Amino acid sequence: MDKITKYQNILCDLLNEFGSIKKRLTPDVKSQLIIDKENNHYQLVSVGWHNAQFVYLVAFHFDIINEKIWIQQNNTDCLIADELVERGVLPQDIVLGFVSERAREQSGFAMA
Numbered sequence: 001m002d003k004i005t006k007y008q009n010i011l012c013d014l015l016n017e018f019g020s021i022k023k024r025l026t027p028d029v030k031s032q033l034i035i036d037k038e039n040n041h042y043q044l045v046s047v048g049w050h051n052a053q054f055v056y057l058v059a060f061h062f063d064i065i066n067e068k069i070w071i072q073q074n075n076t077d078c079l080i081a082d083e084l085v086e087r088g089v090l091p092q093d094i095v096l097g098f099v100s101e102r103a104r105e106q107s108g109f110a111m112a
Helices: 003-019 080-086
Strands: 029-036 041-050 053-065 068-074 094-096
Touching (some): 003 029, 003 041, 003 053, 003 080, 068 080
Antiparallel strands (some): 029 041, 041 053, 053 068
16 A cells, blocks of 8 residues: 555544544534545534534544555644544654744754
8 A cells, every 4th residue: 555545544434533522512513524535635614503503613634645655634632633643644654734944953853
């Protein structure tokens, strides 16, 4: 299996697991997976109503660019880069896209 396919599978499995977590406090807010393998975009969003307010939240957004996983957004308390490493992604293949280039130098992950 090539690296891109491996990383696509890891991201799909990760998002499916997080998306299957039931929300007891917000039962009318549903998780949606947005997976575009052709262009290598992966998102988990929450959509629905809670207390008469519409909820739309991007929990995770990943892209695969130049054989690296770019974490574009993480609106959870999960250390998602560490989770990716545990699942077999090399640290040098993870880019913290939401972090400035200067701060990435100190992250222990890829610069770009």
